[in-house]
Amino acid sequence: MTQTHPADPSTPQPPPKLTNNPQALKTFIDQFDTFLFDCDGVLWSGPQLLPNVRETLLYLHSLNKTLLFVTNNSTKSRASYLDKFTSLSIAPSIPITTSxxxxxxxxxxxxxxxxxxxxxxxxxxxxxxxxIEEELTLAGISHFGGSDPTENRPLSDADLETFGPDPTVGAVLCGLDRNLNYRKLSKAFHYLTHPDTLFLATNIDSTFPSHGKLFPGAGTTAAPLVTMLGGREPTSFGKPSLAMMDAIEAGTGGFERSRACMVGDRLNTDIKFGVEAGLGGTLAVLTGVVKEEEVVRGEGGVWAGAYVETLGDLLKAREAEE
Amino acid sequence: MTQTHPADPSTPQPPPKLTNNPQALKTFIDQFDTFLFDCDGVLWSGPQLLPNVRETLLYLHSLNKTLLFVTNNSTKSRASYLDKFTSLSIAPSIPITTSxxxxxxxxxxxxxxxxxxxxxxxxxxxxxxxxIEEELTLAGISHFGGSDPTENRPLSDADLETFGPDPTVGAVLCGLDRNLNYRKLSKAFHYLTHPDTLFLATNIDSTFPSHGKLFPGAGTTAAPLVTMLGGREPTSFGKPSLAMMDAIEAGTGGFERSRACMVGDRLNTDIKFGVEAGLGGTLAVLTGVVKEEEVVRGEGGVWAGAYVETLGDLLKAREAEE
Structure with a gap:
């Protein structure tokens, strides 16, 4: 007698690829009321909007889906993000607000x-x-460093003498810093030698997708300090940290997580975040960091619920509508 | 019957502190014909010579000891080091050469x-x-990047488009770079995505002692790239790599390792190097990175043979002479 072996439930199956499957896309979309989108590598790559993104967002909006945008990119404030949505003609066709x-x-x-x-x-x-500066200011938090141009001065021996721990510095906060330099790293390290100074990071993404390529991410700002501190890691607030979900719930007043789907281009931040926050679904896209073979083998033990090549593929769900 | 328990040979004993013990210092020095000195944090801290260093080196020279200087600091060439020995009046009182x-x-x-x-x-x-540039030029190796001022230009979107793997780049070599910036890290990362481009580092010291404080070391130049490359580590040539001992033997024509002592301020580079190279002895000093409690507890499983507070303490051996 031939025996059928049921799949071992402890071995997750490769997620289905929904690209070019209108019915599966429609069924997938119908499961959710809320879509949370990562931005870099999902909606755009650097200055370029990815194909059919505007139309896809309009389509989901027409279906009365709630659209939320959840980015680890700390270089822009929420207000600047709204400007980017407008400059790319996503808003005001879709009425997006900073909330x-x-x-x-x-x-x-x-x-x-x-x-x-x-x-x-x-x-x-x-x-x-x-x-980072804009958001800290809005929250009433005193800050220094950041984009202050005096942080880019050449380093003198006299400067080195002045660096040291400072009890007025409550925390060092690392984010993506395209003007990172030896002065800032030296100052930050000396502050972190004070036992009461906290080591924080907006996020620890190793890379940052832009112009269809990868560039150093916020994790590379913290990395030299982690090395100097003998492996001490920063507390991080971006995806996959659930601190990000706390922020979203505080800002939206909450939503039904089982009817929400996280869409992203990174398994170890976006998809992990969706899974650990207990969302109803996750969708990986291949226009940013993750490669198809990594999605299929559940790289790092993170399994997306489904995947598409590009966010624009979701538009094909329209073909399955009556 | 009382039984004496011999010390467990698998548990190394704290190394003896020789400071203020003229007889023990003399016995220690007498064991060796060759002394290998780390420089930063042992001989000097930034621009300042440490106390009694000149006199100690003269004393050892008067005893016909061979003096070698072995530094992980890649910012100066050997010729520049010789200039520093001269400017600090160590040479020519002691006839030091680049060899x-x-x-x-x-x-x-x-x-x-x-x-x-x-x-x-x-x-x-x-x-x-x-x-690094000077030593690579002397060895006939083509190189670019480094101190080239065009590497410090602000990064434009057009620049980002140009970055990519390059089959003519045989290796990326990281050392201490006090002008490290986002442009260089981005370029280096893209070169390292080529399968034939090697990832090298002069050394991976996490910190660099100067002005009596610690600053980012060469390991912090490589750290962002290690993060971006998912943990891929560079091949390193400084202490504790035995590539450094190969270089010393090539340069000196060899010496009796059992009659040689490595003197340094770091357990995980200097002392580990001396132990792994099979030198007859190692001596830790407390004027740089390592703290006394770390020497005593063999931090990281690395045990110095003995230690002193400062290199200048060795001078007290004279008091034990007849």
Whole structure:
């Protein structure tokens, strides 16, 4: 007698590829009321909107789906993100407001002000760009460093003498910093030698997709400090940290997680975040960091619920409509 | 009957502290014909010579000891080191030549030219300073990057488009780079995505002692790339790599290792190097990176043979002479 062996439930199956399958796409979309989108590598790559993204978002909006944008990119504030949606003609065709946009800078600012409750006498030293500064300012947190041009001065021997721990520095916050330099790393390290100074990161993405390529991500800002500190890692607020989900729930007033889907181009941040937050589904796209073979083999033990080549593939669900 | 328990030979004993013990210092010195000195944190800290260093080196020279200088600092060439010995009035009181000076840049250059035998059509991209450039030039190795001022231009979108793998780049070589920036890291990462481009580092010291403090070391130049490459580590030529001992033997014509002592301020580079190279002894000093409690507990499983507070303590051996 031939016996059929049921699949071992402990071995997840490769996620289905929904590209070119209108019925499967429609069934997938119908499961969800809320879509959370990563931005870089999903909606756009650097200055370029990816194919059919505008039409796809309009289609989902026409289906009354709630659209949320959840990015680990700390270089822009939520207000700057809204400007980008407008400049790419996504808004105002779709009426997006900052209340739908969540960045790792915002998540970090919320955590520092509401959870850490950093005393007003303490300052945050920023290794990062203006997006972090704007969000910390909005949250009433004192900060310095960041985009301050004096941080880019050549380093003198006299400067080296002045670096040291400082009890007024409550935290060092690392994000993507395309002006990272030896002065900032030296200062940050000396601050972190103070036992009360916290080591924080907006996110620890190793790479950052732009112009169809990968560039150094926020994780590379923290990496030299982790090396100097003998392996001490920063507390991080971007995906996959659930601090990001706390920020989203605080900002939206909550939503039914079982009817929500996270869409992203990274398994170890986006998809892991969706899985660990208990969302109803996750969808990987191949226009950013992750490669198809990594999605299929569940790289790093992270399994997407399904995947498509590009976000624009979702448009084909229309062909399955009556 | 009382039984004496011999010390468990698998548990090394804390090394003896020789400071203020003239007889023990004399006995220690008498064991060796050759002393290998680390420089930063042992002889000097930044621009400052440490106390009694000149007198100690003169004393050892008067005892006919061979003095070698073995530094992981890649920012200076051996010729520049000789200038520093002269400017600090160590030479010419002691007749030091470049043949006694070994740097991680020199070790890297020797390895690339003699062991790797990089074809003359291949270039090395340097993330580092002029010491590396000078040693690679002396070894006849084509190189670019390094101190080239065009590497410090602001990064434009047009630049991002140009970055990519390049089959003419045989290796990326990382050293201490106090002008490290996002452009260089981005370029280096893209070169390293070519399967034939090697990932090399002069050394991977996490910190660099200067001005009596610690600053980012060469390991922090490689760290962002290691993060981006998912944990791929560079091949390193500084201490504790035995490539450095190969360079020293090539330069000196060899010496009796059992009659040689490595003196340094780091357990995980200097002392480990002395132990793994099979030298007769190692001596830790407390004027640089390592703390006394770390020497005493054999931090990281590395045990110095003995230790002193400062190199100048060795002078007290004179008091034990007849």
């Amino acid at each position: 739908q946009i969540f960045s790792s800078s915002y998540s970090a600012a919320l955590y520092i002000s509401r959870i850490l409750r950093l005393p007003s006498s303490k300052r945050v030293y920023i290794l990062g760009e203006s997006g | 006694q000076i070994f740097s991680s840049s020199y070790s890297a250059a020797l390895y690339i030219s003699r062991i790797l035998r990089l074809p003359s059509s291949k270039r090395v991209y340097i993330l580092g300073e002029s010491g």
